[in-house]
Amino acid sequence: MLARSFVAGMEFDAFADDRRTFYAVTRCLEIISEASRRLEEPLRARHPELPWRAIMGSGNVYRHEYDNVAESFVWRTVRDSLPGLLAVVDRELNQRTDPDGAASGRPPPE
Structure with a gap:
């Protein structure tokens, strides 16, 4: 994941x-937030362990309260929260590919 690779090491x-x-x-975190808003509810429901509201809402903070975004908040997000999302x-991506590694074009079984 790009955001994580920026801070590696x-x-x-x-x-x-x-x-x-x-x-x-x-x-990168803004983009992740926006992408999470576009996920279908059944997909989010399969992963209740993730704080979807916080993920979706964080983009608003990054976009509109950028002068109040602390480096420590972004650092903790990337180091502590991103691995679970990744x-x-x-x-999900592995479920959407067939054994040959090609995209199946169909949603994973529920």
Whole structure:
């Protein structure tokens, strides 16, 4: 996941001091938030362990309250919350491919 790769091997102080990386990661989180809004409800319902409301709402904070977005909040999101979301994305994508690795074009079984 792109946001996570931006901070791989980086310590918090370096992240907080690197404005370009901070803004790039924040933009990636905005995109993830917007994409989560477009997911069908049955898909979100299959993964109640994820805080979907928070994921969907975080984009509003990044877009409209950007002057109040703390580096520590973005850092914790990427380091602590993104791995769980990434695991769900991987599972969903794996369910949507056939054994040869080609996209099946059909939703996963419920």
